[in-house]
Amino acid sequence: NAGVTQTPKFQVLKTGQSMTLQCAQDMNHNSMYWYRQDPGMGLRLIYYSASEGTTDKGEVPNGYNVSRLNKREFSLRLESAAPSQTSVYFCASRGPGNTEAFFGQGTRLTVV
Amino acid sequence: RKEVEQDPGPFNVPEGATVAFNCTYSNSASQSFFWYRQDCRKEPKLLMSVYSSGNEDGRFTAQLNRASQYISLLIRDSKLSDSATYLCVVKGNNAGNMLTFGGGTRLMVKP
Numbered sequence: 001n002a003g004v005t006q007t008p009k010f011q012v013l014k015t016g017q018s019m020t021l022q023c024a025q026d027m028n029h030n031s032m033y034w035y036r037q038d039p040g041m042g043l044r045l046i047y048y049s050a051s052e053g054t055t056d057k058g059e060v061p062n063g064y065n066v067s068r069l070n071k072r073e074f075s076l077r078l079e080s081a082a083p084s085q086t087s088v089y090f091c092a093s094r095g096p097g098n099t100e101a102f103f104g105q106g107t108r109l110t111v112v
Numbered sequence: 113r114k115e116v117e118q119d120p121g122p123f124n125v126p127e128g129a130t131v132a133f134n135c136t137y138s139n140s141a142s143q144s145f146f147w148y149r150q151d152c153r154k155e156p157k158l159l160m161s162v163y164s165s166g167n168e169d170g171r172f173t174a175q176l177n178r179a180s181q182y183i184s185l186l187i188r189d190s191k192l193s194d195s196a197t198y199l200c201v202v203k204g205n206n207a208g209n210m211l212t213f214g215g216g217t218r219l220m221v222k223p
Contacts, residue, residue: 033210040120042199042215043156058210090155094211100146101201101211103155 002026006091006104013081013111021076021107023091031094032074033058033101034066036087043090049074081111115139116202118214126222129190133217135183135200144203145176147185149196150216156199159185190221 004025013019025032030051035043045058049068063085065077074093078085091104118135125131137145145162160167162174162183173186183200200214 035213040215042116043213045210045212048210100158100161103157105155106153 004091004093004102004104006089006107008107009105010108011110013078013109015082015111017081018077018079019081020078021089021091021109022073023075023104024073025091025093025102026072027093027095027102028071029093029095029102030071031096032068033092033094034064034074034076035090035092036060036085037090037106038087046076046089081109083111085109086111114215115212116200116214118198118200118217120215120217122218122220124220124222125190127190127192129221130186130188131190131219132184132186133198133200133219135185135214135217137181137183137200137202137212139202139204140178140181142181142202142204145174145183146201146203146211147172147174147183148199148201148213150199151196156213159198187219190219192221192223195219195221 007022033048034046037043044060047066049055052071067075089107092101094101116137147159148156149159150156162176166175171188175184197216197218199216
């Protein structure tokens with residue numbers, strides 16, 4: 001049981017380049033999330049998907065887009081990367097009710 | 113005011129010490145509460161859920177005070193392996209089952 005799988009683990013981009021972070025979960029969870037984590041800021045929600053076919057903005061959505069491709073997969077796209085998007089990105093999924101969230105291993109993104 | 117606030121620390125304690133962290137939340141409609149642990153350069157993982165009646169798991173005890181809107185985590189007999197960042201997490205009554213994270217409290221247990 002792999003849980004939540006994120007790719008890539010590391011990425012360096014030049015300003016203005018685009019890329020897509022991939023996330024897949026095998027726990028049949030409806031809810032999926034993308035967070036970014038910066039020093040001293042904790043985890044901040046970028047976008048979430050409450051169920052297949054729906055996506056909504058979180059706290060810091062500017063500069064990002066998402067796609068909930070199917071129940072398993074939830075991708076995050078940076079159309080034109082900026083140095084302010086240098087961060088660690090975590091994907092997570094969660095079942096219904098008060099269950100715990102499971103996280104992927106994270107993607108360390110540097111934009112130069 | 114942040115929705116979930118924690119003292120960032122670090123808390124430096126010797127092995128065997130008892131240490132306590134508090135966390136305050138602003139949304140009185142919050143429904144569920146958790147403590148997550150995050151090791152350096154790793155993903156967060158659930159340490160324990162926090163129930164209204166309080167709960168204990170080995171050396172760890174979590175308490176919830178709804179009236180004062182704070183959550184606590186007590187670690188007894190600290191081990192070197194307890195060194196990590198502890199994240200307070202709150203779920204409100206919102207669509208999407210969203211969790212809000214505090215900034216984390218860093219614990220360093222020294223020999």
